[in-house]
Amino acid sequence: MARAKRPDNDPALFTREEMRDKLLTKFSTILDYWLDESRAETVEDRMEGMMHSVLSTLDGSAADMPGFLLIPNVTPADDKYHRQNGEKHAPPITDDTTIGDAIDVGGVLHELWHRVRDKERLSPKLFGSVPLRKMDGKQELHPTSQPNEIDSTWNGG
Numbered sequence: 767m768a769r770a771k772r773p774d775n776d777p778a779l780f781t782r783e784e785m786r787d788k789l790l791t792k793f794s795t796i797l798d799y800w801l802d803e804s805r806a807e808t809v810e811d812r813m814e815g816m817m818h819s820v821l822s823t824l825d826g827s828a829a830d831m832p833g834f835l836l837i838p839n840v841t842p843a844d845d846k847y848h849r850q851n852g853e854k855h856a857p858p859i860t861d862d863t864t865i866g867d868a869i870d871v872g873g874v875l876h877e878l879w880h881r882v883r884d885k886e887r888l889s890p891k892l893f894g895s896v897p898l899r900k901m902d903g904k905q906e907l908h909p910t911s912q913p914n915e916i917d918s919t920w921n922g923g
Contacts, residue, residue, distance in 0.1 A: 792823055792831055814883065821876035835865065836872035 826833020838856035
């Protein structure tokens with residue numbers, strides 16, 4: 767993918783390593799927050815809260831972080847393989863691909879998260895069976911790992 771030129775040694779800009787460290791530190795802070803969040807009654811509540819926080823960070827909704835592009839990294843070899851197998855897939859990234867050509871799936875993930883989770887819980891036809899299961903002493907809906915119409919690559923393990 768064509769990359770924008772970064773001015774060398776500009777002290778106002780993070781380096782790649784600094785930005786990675788900043789992002790990983792943010793994720794560590796999110797994990798610590800949700801591990802200690804007493805208002806989340808179940809492990810699942812804490813995990814869903816953490817997932818929402820991570821997606822919010824990637825989407826650019828965290829005050830201390832920019833948003834991130836989230837682009838499927840399909841190589842030309844991947845593209846060839848998927849085409850040979852008749853599989854629908856994201857477009858390949860090449861040296862000529864611009865940011866405008868790529869499919870950025872980020873930006874609204876945190877807003878869509880609960881809608882997808884609710885569909886997963888309430889639509890067995892799409893997401894497999896959804897039995898009641900005890901978690902932390904409470905009956906809760908929880909999807910099972912079953913093959914379904916959305917994940918045609920499921921292999922049972």
